[in-house]
Amino acid sequence: MRIGKIDYLNLLPFEVFMKAFPVSLQTKAVMAYKKSYPSKLNRDFLFGRLDGGFLSSIMACGQGKIALPCGIIADGEVWSVLALPNPNKKDYQSASSNALIQVLGIEGEVLIGDRALIYKMSGGEGIDLGQRWKEKKGLPFVFGLFCVSKQKQRAEKIILKFAQAKVKIPQYILQKASQKSGVAKKDIVRYLEKIQYRIGCKEKRALEVFYRELLFHKIKKPKRF
Numbered sequence: 636m637r638i639g640k641i642d643y644l645n646l647l648p649f650e651v652f653m654k655a656f657p658v659s660l661q662t663k664a665v666m667a668y669k670k671s672y673p674s675k676l677n678r679d680f681l682f683g684r685l686d687g688g689f690l691s692s693i694m695a696c697g698q699g700k701i702a703l704p705c706g707i708i709a710d711g712e713v714w715s716v717l718a719l720p721n722p723n724k725k726d727y728q729s730a731s732s733n734a735l736i737q738v739l740g741i742e743g744e745v746l747i748g749d750r751a752l753i754y755k756m757s758g759g760e761g762i763d764l765g766q767r768w769k770e771k772k773g774l775p776f777v778f779g780l781f782c783v784s785k786q787k788q789r790a791e792k793i794i795l796k797f798a799q800a801k802v803k804i805p806q807y808i809l810q811k812a813s814q815k816s817g818v819a820k821k822d823i824v825r826y827l828e829k830i831q832y833r834i835g836c837k838e839k840r841a842l843e844v845f846y847r848e849l850l851f852h853k854i855k856k857p858k859r860f
Contacts, residue, residue, distance in 0.1 A: 648802035687783035704834040710775035713765030718743035
């Protein structure tokens with residue numbers, strides 16, 4: 636099974652979980668992971684180069700995609716999705732965040748992922764889109780959803796356990812992630828406390844509200860979650 640993994644710190648717990656998940660050596664041998672940024676993984680899934688993975692929530696519903704109850708969620712400030720004062724410039728890495736800034740009526744440049752987190756930790760100023768959505772809608776925002784195109788039962792078993800797990804990240808992995816990203820270990824820990832993964836009733840409601848806003852603003856016509 637070819638799984639797409641967003642190469643950001645927000646999925647570091649997923650990476651740790653998958654390394655420890657008790658599957659056979661044969662299953663692990665046939666699993667292939669492709670790391671990239673969200674919009675690139677969206678395209679790879681669309682063209683059949685991936686069987687599953689975390690997709691931007693704006694792309695996660697539609698023909699050939701089965702969304703599982705797991706995603707990348709922030710209930711308030713997220714730190715890694717920001718609007719900077721640079722009008723008319725989009726972030727090529729994220730479809731959902733580019734749509735979200737339009738829904739929120741904010742003029743500015745979207746900056747996402749570890750680049751946004753580094754900017755935030757260095758004292759840079761910007762509008763936190765997770766916080767602004769929470770202020771306006773009173774709901775969390777679902778930035779990504781785990782989707783599969785086949786082998787749903789196998790994937791669902793793993794993903795449901797991940798969504799409910801409390802993953803403890805070893806210090807050596809935190810150190811490695813810090814060196815790679817340029818974000819201090821203590822800031823990675825603080826950041827991951829803001830990220831949730833389980834899709835429940837409130838998160839489904841948040842997705843419906845977001846999709847309704849997309850229709851209203853004529854940004855995209857998604858299918859229901």
